[in-house]
Amino acid sequence: MDGRINGMMCRQIERAFKVITIFLTIAVFASTARGDLSGWRIGIDPGHGGTDPGAVGPTGLQEKEVNLTASLGMRYFLVRQNAEVFMTRTTDVTLSLSSRANFMNSNDVDRSICVHHNSSSNPDPNWHLTYVAEGTGWATSGDLAFDISHRVTDFNGLGFGWSNCGREGVYEENFYMLIYTYMPSVLPEISFISNPLEEQRLYHDRYCYGNGRGMYEGIMDHLGGWGGDAGEVEGHALEIAQLPTEFKLHQSYPNPFNAQTVIPLELPQRSMVKIELFNVSGRNLGTICEGIKEAGWPKVHYNAAHLASGLYFYKVVVEGLEQGGSFMDTGKMLLLK
Known part of the structure; x- marks a missing residue:
């Protein structure tokens, strides 16, 4: 008790x-x-x-x-x-x-x-x-x-x-x-x-x-x-006024980019966030971000200097840690070197 x-x-x-x-x-x-x-x-x-x-x-x-x-x-x-x-x-x-x-x-x-x-x-x-x-x-x-x-x-x-x-x-x-x-x-x-x-x-x-x-x-x-x-x-x-009302993934910027980009999120509550990167063939190229993010508008910065030019997809999976709920979405970004 x-x-x-x-x-x-x-x-x-x-x-x-x-x-x-x-x-x-x-x-x-x-x-x-x-x-x-x-x-x-x-x-x-x-x-x-x-x-x-x-x-x-x-x-x-x-x-x-x-x-x-x-x-x-x-x-x-x-x-x-x-x-x-x-x-x-x-x-x-x-x-x-x-x-x-x-x-x-x-x-x-x-x-x-x-x-x-x-x-x-x-x-x-x-x-x-x-x-x-x-x-x-x-x-x-x-x-x-x-x-x-x-x-x-x-x-x-x-x-x-x-x-x-x-x-x-x-x-x-x-x-x-x-x-x-x-x-x-x-x-x-x-x-x-x-x-x-x-x-x-x-x-x-x-x-x-x-x-x-x-x-x-x-x-x-x-x-x-x-x-x-x-x-x-x-x-x-x-x-x-300052907290988002729903989970949301925004388009990364700049897009196209070379070689740094930013992935903006909206989180109405403290959440576990995982972002994975995939190529056009669907191969998982690794994790961009994994960890707890506070409620608000966090921005995930990613440096793709090690990747070749091309189209890539980022998959976001979010699990709310306070009121529960989950969210998943995918975005695409074009790397031009």
Whole structure:
């Protein structure tokens, strides 16, 4: 009897620690002073998605992923301040630029923020700029861009790129989402995913959430939303928001690749994960990964430098260790050397 009770207590304690870990991912950024954005409608467009990866970092990190992570972080803080938030996408889907602009216009949002990360063929640059339509650098859009740029760089420590309108951190450029939306609109290019050191920072959700927090704080500065009493972070709501709801295998990236690739998973609970590699003849070439993974969005990195060019298949088998359940799926990847 005592052994069973102790076992139950250990599992409960383990679960509590996992919840706390997820909670702290964003809670560490939570403001001690709560404000109020009641009545404000904020539109967020995480750039790229689906078949459009956006820019790709030196080791294969895709811009569409970090755009979404930073956007979800921004949404979390805005909702806590009672803003009504509209997002063009909350998952990895393909959307046209016209559908994104129409989404903002049809929802009559007060401000539109289109989130991106920059890239260059030169691996050295790494700075921040927020873009606005031509002629708006000193108008309402420029005011928002200025506040967002300064708050984001307060967090990530980057400098500003050159401004063509004389306003630090702001650049005028007629991007689609800036000229085909009817409300004040900005497009933050948070940092350069092409910079090797920055790409490594962007692999961490906590860093991307921090950039989202910076954009949120810029919006608060712009709209005068600061003030109010100290508030508590809603840990239970955050836990629900941050855990996947089902097992899922995503397409490896980059694909085609040479010679390193990443296999993303979604795990709603702590699980035993095994990934095996097969060639086109069905021969088992060995195990890519085998072990326990925590709930969340783990990414399995694989180096295929020892393999010949060709098409390969990876088989994922998952066994849930908390609520039970199992999952199996297969993906394919093309190695080109």
